[in-house]
Amino acid sequence: MAKKEIDFTALQKAIGDMDLAIAEFEPCYKKFVGSVMSSIEGNNSDFMVSLEKVLRAFKDNKAKKALEAVKRYKDDIQIVCEGMEAVDQAVTQKIKEGKKS
16 A cells, blocks of 8 residues: 655655765865875776776766766755645645635
């Protein structure tokens, strides 16, 4: 049987968790990439070559673009959640008005 109600508190908590994750990641990726790049210089192995490619991809603004996409996604989720909550409240009000008649 399908669940018949939306847990808006859980949705808002998940959105808040995304906000926290974004806030924690944003300052770290810039410092992390530079730090790791300087740490791996001079190391030779297949793994280091692959790691360097990944880090260069992050350094070349791919991490920034990914972060911006996640922010837009989170904002879209927030808008949908607020819309669903407004509809839920409007329907609830209409039901209450109908019961009074």
